[in-house]
Amino acid sequence: MDVKLTEVSQIFERFKAAYIRKDYDTASDLLCQLKVRLTEFRSLPPLFEDSPSAVQELTTARDIYEHAVVLSVKVEDQDAFERDFFQLKPYYTDARNLPQSPQEYPILGLNLLRLLVQNRIAEFHTELEILSAAALENPCIKHAVELEQSFMEGAYNRVLSARQAVPHETYVYFMDLLAKTV
Numbered sequence: 001m002d003v004k005l006t007e008v009s010q011i012f013e014r015f016k017a018a019y020i021r022k023d024y025d026t027a028s029d030l031l032c033q034l035k036v037r038l039t040e041f042r043s044l045p046p047l048f049e050d051s052p053s054a055v056q057e058l059t060t061a062r063d064i065y066e067h068a069v070v071l072s073v074k075v076e077d078q079d080a081f082e083r084d085f086f087q088l089k090p091y092y093t094d095a096r097n098l099p100q101s102p103q104e105y106p107i108l109g110l111n112l113l114r115l116l117v118q119n120r121i122a123e124f125h126t127e128l129e130i131l132s133a134a135a136l137e138n139p140c141i142k143h144a145v146e147l148e149q150s151f152m153e154g155a156y157n158r159v160l161s162a163r164q165a166v167p168h169e170t171y172v173y174f175m176d177l178l179a180k181t182v
Contacts, residue, residue, distance in 0.1 A: 002057075009060060011033055012034060014030055019071060022074075031071065038064065043057045044058060055097060055098065059098060062095070069084045070170055081110075081114060109138070109168070116148055117174050124148060128145065156182045159179070160182060
């Protein structure tokens with residue numbers, strides 16, 4: 001394994017340990033270090049240069065950005081969520097040689113919820129248009145779509161009761177914000 005990749009992996013393990021301990025300050029500090037280190041990998045977006053360790057570098061970077069998105073929800077920082085999501089998105093749309101991440105649909109659904117909470121309906125629909133048919137069938141995406149439909153219909157009781165049936169634990173933060181809006 002490449003020395004740089006080994007170092008990033010070690011810092012990432014420390015990040016995950018801090019995250020599990022709910023030591024979000026340490027996790028945030030380690031995340032900053034990780035993001036700086038990732039800039040040294042030329043296989044990452046936007047360059048996507050081929051290298052012997054490109055797939056491993058891309059997978060590690062995607063995992064880091066996925067954790068960054070979830071951390072931003074835990075610390076209730078919507079601006080960080082948006083930044084981290086936009087750093088992550090190319091790994092879902094442009095890095096075709098990667099196996100699909102199990103976190104892809106929950107995070108895409110989380111982004112849809114964020115757009116709904118922020119009343120950015122046009123962007124919500126733009127994001128929906130670029131999703132595949134398989135993605136639209138995923139419970140995490142369906143949840144956000146059904147919420148938007150209930151919201152637009154004025155069926156606020158359905159919006160409020162949807163918090164009890166969130167498809168992923170990270171959705172609670174945005175659901176609470178949506179309930180305040182309603």
